[in-house]
Amino acid sequence: MSPRIMNDERTRGILFYGTDLDPLDLPLPRLKHHEWALIHEESPLNNYVLAHDAVMRLFNHTSTFRRESHYPLSTQAIEEEDYLIRRQPVSIAKKNEARKSGGLASVVYVQSHCDVPSDRDTYVEELMKYIDIDSFGTCLHNKDLPEHLHEPAENFLHEDFLEILSNYKFNLAFENAYCNDYMTEKIMRPLHVGVVPVYKGSPVVQDWMPNNHSVILVDNFGSPKELADYIKYLDENDTEYETFLEFKKKGIENKFLFDHLHNREWSEGTKDYFRGFECYLCKQLNDRVEAEKAHEQDPSLPLLPPQMANNSHLGCPVPERMDIGSGISKTWPSIDWTALYWSGVDSARAVQRMMEAGESDSQKFTKYRKEEINRHLKG
Known part of the structure; x- marks a missing residue:
């Protein structure tokens, strides 16, 4: 996103798709009126930096598979209201x-x-x-x-x-x-x-x-x-x-x-959840702008409190080898998912520290991550 758009006072909301979120490409600096939104219907394996509270708390609005998110997608695989019952089983x-x-x-x-x-x-x-x-x-x-x-x-x-x-x-x-x-x-x-x-x-x-x-x-x-x-x-x-x-x-x-x-606002056949979340986000941002305008006219009118996500909006347990009853699996897939999960902790904390420092260059993430890894190893 161009600096001109990012610095425009009319730019209020920035929507991220979870799988594509890259700490090296964050839209910085984050101005005080910017609200970040995350949609991620996929599994955490797509981006383990999102599995940790340090990053999730940067988002004001979320739409994930967790019911705790602001716009839950828990039933994303149920296409229509009658999807589970309309087709009768083979005898x-x-x-x-x-x-x-x-x-x-x-x-x-x-x-x-x-x-x-x-x-x-x-x-x-x-x-x-x-x-x-x-x-x-x-x-x-x-x-x-x-x-x-x-x-x-x-x-x-x-x-x-x-x-x-x-x-x-x-x-x-x-x-x-x-x-x-x-x-x-x-x-x-x-x-x-x-x-x-x-x-x-x-x-x-x-x-x-x-x-x-x-x-x-x-x-x-x-x-x-x-x-x-x-x-x-x-x-x-x-x-x-x-x-x-x-x-x-x-x-x-x-x-x-x-x-x-x-009661959900979307279904695959009518209003898909991506567009539904965009509409939800627009309403939230508009409500905040209207509250700010009203507050300027009458300071006794309250501003809307900020929303903040947390780990419950997406978090998942640490991946572990399968317990097959007769013992834990001795093999692991070619990808070490446990290592990736904990690597995500270092990345998440690096992003958090970068944001706290008010960085305007997301490329500095690499420096912060190296520092976090060293801190982790020493700790």
Whole structure:
């Protein structure tokens, strides 16, 4: 952004997209009337500097997957209000037939992003020792999709892809990071097509489910073998299995989720959340300008207090090796996510110190980061 625009008194709000935020490219100096806004619907793995309070407190307005953000995107993977219930599941008879004569396993896994902070493939690989799993993606691949669907990430909304998934009984849904309220299409898609998700991800995912019995939570089992035994039990007991799909007929019974979907200002089909947050931000900035004008006319009228984000608007736990019940994973993905997380601390504190010093040149971040690393090593 040009210095002329940045120094214009009419410039009030600056919107950052989280993945692209680079400390070396911050719009400095930050003037006292500038309000910073952050939108980041993605996982923290995209930019670990945002996982730390020192940077998050620089933002006045946030829109993230966390419900604590000012414009929450927790239900970003639920496209429409009726998305979870409008498509009825394939009959249990057809699913059983697909198991017997179609050569399908009871469980499907579709994942092509393999080296992630959650270390999910370690668990899935162990689970495969105890139960058959059809894995269509690049990760732990053992079954091919039709040629026109070879890139599942690009075709996950294709009707042919949804039809294939709908014939399975269970879908492994493991997020790439385990953060409160971070839920993606990995869990919402199987709910949509009528397949029971076997889920590991957000610790509070049950808050967002259609009822209290629609998902199998991996963390409720002591080991992959225990989980496999339970899946096998449901696979052999149709009546018990179908209790997980009752929400398809009864509708959303979770009042918290129902109210959230009904009241949110955006949906994929009408008003997307990027534009929604921009509108929200414009209103917030305009309200502040109007309050300032009114205060100039009548000093007894209060100014609006500043908003400030904090770590709860995006923060996530430190990435750890997967606990597979029989011990911690001895291997780690090719990327050391723990090291990246703690490197983000040094970067975040460097940004904080740079801002406190009133720097006007963001390129000085490199100097501040080196100082922070040295401070870290000495401490």
